[in-house]
Amino acid sequence: MLETIWFLLWGVLWAVYFALDGFDLGMGMLKPFLARDEYEKRVIYNAAGPFWDGNEVWLIAAGGVTFAAFPLAYAAMFSGLYTALMLLLFALIVRGVSFEFRSKVDSPGWKAIWDGCQVVGSFLPALLLGVAFANIFQGLPLDQNQVMHGGLLDLLNPYGLAGGVLFVLLFLSHGALWLSIKAEGDLRERAASTAAKLWPVLAAVIVVFLVYTWFATKLFTNYLTNPVLFLILLVPVGGLVMIRVWLAARRFWAAWGASAVMIIGVTLFAVVGLFPAILPSSLNPAWSLTATDAGIKASSSPLTLAIMLGVALVFVPIVIGYQFWVYKTFSSPVTREDLEY
Amino acid sequence: MDAILLSRLQFAAATMFHFIFVPLTLGLSVLIAGMETAYVRTGKELYLRMAKFWGKLFLINFVLGVVTGITLEFQFGTNWSRYSAYVGDIFGSLLAIEATAAFFLESTFIGVWVFGWKKLSPKAHATVAWLVAGAGNLSAVWILIANGFMQNPLGYVIRNGRAELNDFMAVVLNPFAWQQFAHTILGAFCVAGFFVLGISAWHLARKSHEEFFNASLRIGAGVALVASILVAVQGHFHGNEVARIQPVKLAAMESHWETRANAPMYLLQIPGENGNVLEALPVPSLLSILAYNDPDAVVKGLNDVPAADRPPVVITFWAFRAMVGIGTIMPLIALFAWIKRRDIAKHPWFLKLLPWAIPLPYLGLQAGWVVAEVGRQPWIVHGLMRTSDAVSPIAGGQVGFSLAAIIVLYTLLGAAGFFLAGRAVKQGPDAAH
Numbered sequence: 001m002l003e004t005i006w007f008l009l010w011g012v013l014w015a016v017y018f019a020l021d022g023f024d025l026g027m028g029m030l031k032p033f034l035a036r037d038e039y040e041k042r043v044i045y046n047a048a049g050p051f052w053d054g055n056e057v058w059l060i061a062a063g064g065v066t067f068a069a070f071p072l073a074y075a076a077m078f079s080g081l082y083t084a085l086m087l088l089l090f091a092l093i094v095r096g097v098s099f100e101f102r103s104k105v106d107s108p109g110w111k112a113i114w115d116g117c118q119v120v121g122s123f124l125p126a127l128l129l130g131v132a133f134a135n136i137f138q139g140l141p142l143d144q145n146q147v148m149h150g151g152l153l154d155l156l157n158p159y160g161l162a163g164g165v166l167f168v169l170l171f172l173s174h175g176a177l178w179l180s181i182k183a184e185g186d187l188r189e190r191a192a193s194t195a196a197k198l199w200p201v202l203a204a205v206i207v208v209f210l211v212y213t214w215f216a217t218k219l220f221t222n223y224l225t226n227p228v229l230f231l232i233l234l235v236p237v238g239g240l241v242m243i244r245v246w247l248a249a250r251r252f253w254a255a256w257g258a259s260a261v262m263i264i265g266v267t268l269f270a271v272v273g274l275f276p277a278i279l280p281s282s283l284n285p286a287w288s289l290t291a292t293d294a295g296i297k298a299s300s301s302p303l304t305l306a307i308m309l310g311v312a313l314v315f316v317p318i319v320i321g322y323q324f325w326v327y328k329t330f331s332s333p334v335t336r337e338d339l340e341y
Numbered sequence: 342m343d344a345i346l347l348s349r350l351q352f353a354a355a356t357m358f359h360f361i362f363v364p365l366t367l368g369l370s371v372l373i374a375g376m377e378t379a380y381v382r383t384g385k386e387l388y389l390r391m392a393k394f395w396g397k398l399f400l401i402n403f404v405l406g407v408v409t410g411i412t413l414e415f416q417f418g419t420n421w422s423r424y425s426a427y428v429g430d431i432f433g434s435l436l437a438i439e440a441t442a443a444f445f446l447e448s449t450f451i452g453v454w455v456f457g458w459k460k461l462s463p464k465a466h467a468t469v470a471w472l473v474a475g476a477g478n479l480s481a482v483w484i485l486i487a488n489g490f491m492q493n494p495l496g497y498v499i500r501n502g503r504a505e506l507n508d509f510m511a512v513v514l515n516p517f518a519w520q521q522f523a524h525t526i527l528g529a530f531c532v533a534g535f536f537v538l539g540i541s542a543w544h545l546a547r548k549s550h551e552e553f554f555n556a557s558l559r560i561g562a563g564v565a566l567v568a569s570i571l572v573a574v575q576g577h578f579h580g581n582e583v584a585r586i587q588p589v590k591l592a593a594m595e596s597h598w599e600t601r602a603n604a605p606m607y608l609l610q611i612p613g614e615n616g617n618v619l620e621a622l623p624v625p626s627l628l629s630i631l632a633y634n635d636p637d638a639v640v641k642g643l644n645d646v647p648a649a650d651r652p653p654v655v656i657t658f659w660a661f662r663a664m665v666g667i668g669t670i671m672p673l674i675a676l677f678a679w680i681k682r683r684d685i686a687k688h689p690w691f692l693k694l695l696p697w698a699i700p701l702p703y704l705g706l707q708a709g710w711v712v713a714e715v716g717r718q719p720w721i722v723h724g725l726m727r728t729s730d731a732v733s734p735i736a737g738g739q740v741g742f743s744l745a746a747i748i749v750l751y752t753l754l755g756a757a758g759f760f761l762a763g764r765a766v767k768q769g770p771d772a773a774h
Contacts, residue, residue: 050456053407054449057440063414064437071429071503078418078425079733085419086743090750093408097754100404104761146426147734300430301505308434315441323449329460330453340455 002305006069007278007291009312011271013065017058018129018170018267019260024048024055026175028095028122029168031115034179034194040187041115043334045099045341047182050330052099054323056092066278068308072146072298073278073289080140080148081132084155088128095121103341126171127164131155134163137270138217139282146289146296159216166209170263173198177243177256184333192247195255199244206240206266218280219273232272235265345732347740348420351747353714355412357707358751362406364706367481367526368533368568369399370474372560377467389463391557392470394770395537396454401761403451405754412747414440420740424721424731428504431497431512432487439483447476481529482522489518491722492713493586504725517586520579521713527572528709531671531702534565535695538678540766542695545686550769559682565675569702573668577631584632587723588641589650590716593657595628597642604628604640612658614651616644652718660711667705674698 027044035041067074078085094117102114138159141149176198179191213219223229239262246255274280276294281287288295299305373392380388414436417425425433450472457466496511497504506512538561541554584591591597596612597604605623612618626636633640643651678695681688721728765772 046456050452053452054445056411057445057448060411060414060444061437061440063418064433064440067414067418067425067429067433068437069433071433072426074418074429074433075422075426075733078415079420079422079735082419082733082735082739083742085415086746089412089415090746092411093750093754096408097404097757100400101757101761104401105764145734151739300434301500303509304430304434304506307506307509308437311438311441315445319441319445319449322446326449326453330456337459338456 002302002309003291003299004276005309006065006299006305007275008271009309010062010065010069010278011268012264013058013062015264015267015271017055017062018167019174019263020055020058021052022126022171022263023174023178023256023259024052025122025126026171026173027179028118028175029126029172030175030179030191030194032119034176034187034190036186038111039336040183041111042103042339042341043183043187044179045102045118046334046339047179049099049334049341050326053096054326056096059092065308065312069300069305070278070289070291070298071300072296076142076146076148076289076298077136077279080142081155083152084128084132087152088125091121091124091128093121095125099341103339123168126168130164130167131160132163133167133270135160136279137163137213137219137274139280139288141283142279142281142287142289143283144287144296146287159212162209162212166205169198169202169205170259170266173202173243174256174259174263177247177252177259180247180252181256181331182334184335188333192250192252195243196247199247203240206236213270217273219270222273222275229272232265232269236262236269237265239263239265344420344735344737344740345729347737347744348732349728351420351740351744352416354744354747354751355409355416356714357710358755359406359409359413360707360710361703361755362402362409363481364525364529364532364703365402365536366399366406367477367529368531368564369395369402369536370470370477371530372533372537372564373399374467374470374474376560377463377470381464381467387553387556390553390770394553395557397765398536398540398762400451400455401758401765405758407448408754409751418733419743420733420735421721421731422733424726426503427726427731428490428494428497428722430503430505431490434506435483435487435490435512439480439487443476443479443483445476447473447480450476478526481526485522485525486513486515486518488713489515489521492521492717493517494722494725504722517582520575520582523575524572524579524709525706527568527575528702528706530564530568531572532706534561534563534568534675535671535699535702537561538565538675539696539699542685542692543766544769546689546692551686553770555685558678558685562675562678562682566672566679569668569671569675573672576665576668580631581634584640587717589643589646590652590657590712591632592641592643592646593652593654593716594661594712595640596654596658597628597640598644600639600642600645602629602637602639604632604638606631612655614654650719652716657712657716660708660715663708664705664712667701667708671698671701671705674701 027048031041031044035044098114098117098121102111135155143149173195176191176195180188180195183191239258242258243255246258276290276292277288278291278298279289286295289298291299373396376388376392380392450469453469454473457469490512493515495515496506496508498507537557541558541561544550544554545558596610596617598616603626605625606627607620608622608624610617610620628640629636629638685692717723719727721731
């Protein structure tokens with residue numbers, strides 16, 4: 001029971017991470033295409049300003065919870081995806097620094113360096129997270145000793161790359177919607193029209209990815225066993241539809257919220273499909289790392305899971321509470337007076 | 342080269358670089374919060390300008406600390422997967438608690454601190470500063486409890502082929518961890534104190550912004566003095582704990598080879614990996630006294646430890662000497678600065694010296710962690726798991742690539758950060774962005 005709760009919490013943490021950091025990663029990728037001058041560039045940086053650091057901690061928390069609740073899976077996942085993870089880390093490092101350093105020196109060369117870091121540092125994580133998770137969905141070549149075979153290039157298989165494309169698009173759309181909230185004037189119009197143009201592409205890619213998932217993974221097995229679970233699909237599909245509706249009505253907050261719900265829905269759909277495996281083995285289902293006894297049990301002891309559940313039940317709502325307050329406090333569009341970055 | 346050595350080098354490089362920034366974050370965040378509170382209480386604009394000037398330097402430092410910290414959490418999995426699988430039940434949960442209970446708070450409110458000057462009242466902004474400072478120091482508690490488990494594993498049972506938690510409070514109340522926490526935090530306040538002291542002195546030597554930097558210097562001198570005295574005193578008790586729990590580390594720190602009572606310390610000593618190269622001018626019983634507060638205490642020597650269970654002696658010995666040497670100089674400098682704090686302008690030589698004292702506590706902390714971590718070898722978890730058994734089953738080439746990338750990337754970022762901090766210092770308070 002504890003294992004199942006933690007499996008779901010694990011999925012929720014990743015889902016929230018994607019829904020929050022997704023928009024600032026998306027804006028980082030959109031910046032070279034949307035900003036026409038230095039002021040607009042700064043608006044994009046400052047639109048992520050008060051939020052990006054707190055958003056990124058959801059990744060730390062998701063990683064930490066993988067370590068705490070499923071240490072065997074953490075060990076196999078992080079060592080097996082070594083090069084991909086290192087690239088992800090380097091990207092997040094230069095990206096984080098670019099926020100803080102860019103505006104400190106008024107020189108075009110200096111700013112160009114950090115602008116480059118911001119773009120690459122936003123694109124790579126989006127792509128790599130998508131590639132990594134798609135590979136997890138279809139199973140990784142894990143042997144009976146939880147050692148993964150193959151390297152970075154093996155991850156770049158067609159389904160893995162499809163996952164990468166999906167994540168990049170999800171985050172691009174999410175970022176464009178956020179910028180529609182936080183920018184004013186021309187920049188807002190460009191952001192909103194970008195979101196509108198991305199929508200059919202995103203919808204098509206989601207459908208293609210779902211169909212591809214049917215053939216490339218075993219994610220649908222749980223759904224075919226318990227067809228009532230298919231109702232979960234209503235969440236991402238509903239989110240996707242509502243983005244379009246609210247975007248047309250220029251209700252940007254609602255559209256962004258629908259996008260967040262869609263991202264969470266897509267993630268939960270996959271996580272429920274994975275259950276009870278955290279890392280399915282493509283070599284032999286018995287070698288999958290699972291939350292329960294179905295494969296190689298990756299969970300922590302019941303005592304650790306119980307204590308961690310207590311910690312999560314106390315602190316996660318508190319975190320959500322104060323992060324909500326931060327979003328509310330800095331909800332208004334970025335103006336010239338607000339530029340700190 | 343093999344994955345073990347490369348992974349160790351990588352962890353050392355990543356941790357030591359991360360720990361250039363962390364101590365200043367821990368100490369200076371508290372000072373800045375104090376400045377903001379002083380502004381709220383007195384309404385004096387000076388304190389607000391102080392919070393903003395030191396805050397600007399703080400932020401350059403903070404972001405480098407944050408981004409390099411992410412690498413560390415992930416490295417346990419990427420490079421030390423066998424370790425993670427073996428002790429993750431305990432160690433992983435401590436890292437997860439750190440993220441949930443502390444790091445979230447710090448990272449969320451640092452954004453509010455930066456962007457909230459106009460949106461929040463001074464009082465609310467000061468509260469945010471305290472939240473950031475408190476959360477950072479709370480992070481240190483959990484990280485050092487995690488490290489404390491590696492130094493002095495408690496509260497576990499070996500079950501299902503791994504270390505499983507059986508007493509959470511024993512893990513959390515690990516006395517060794519709390520000694521390490523106290524030592525690290527006091528060291529961090531030394532860093533913050535000498536940082537403020539040195540930069541203030543640099544400006545005062547140039548007679549720029551004298552009111553501002555005289556006031557800052559007084560704060561720096563007070564903090565440096567209290568912290569450097571406390572870190573030395575507390576360090577003695579931490580040493581006693583090391584002697585009790587990790588006698589082999591203690592022997593390596595002193596390059597002490599023969600197990601004996603009334604163990605001396607040598608004023609002139611050159612250590613070697615198989616015995617001292619030189620030992621002269623013994624002070625009778627001093628090692629026994631320092632380690633156990635008892636001249637007759639028996640101090641275990643390295644000759645009684647199998648060679649495979651000994652840490653590298655030369656590194657541990659010299660790192661310990663560097664730490665203690667710095668720990669001795671710091672209170673003297675801080676004391677002089679504090680005594681002369683009201684007429685420091687009369688001692689221009691001292692104002693010129695103080696900026697050069699900024700690196701001292703940094704070096705002391707790095708040396709101290711070398712003692713703690715190199716001195717713990719060959720164990721990754723003291724007495725429970727060897728470092729050589731902990732490494733991931735990965736190819737050395739991958740690690741070589743990431744190690745090289747980390748060194749290049751961190752060097753560039755460090756240089757950029759140093760350049761920006763230097764610029765901000767020279768521009769002084771009240772400079773535009």
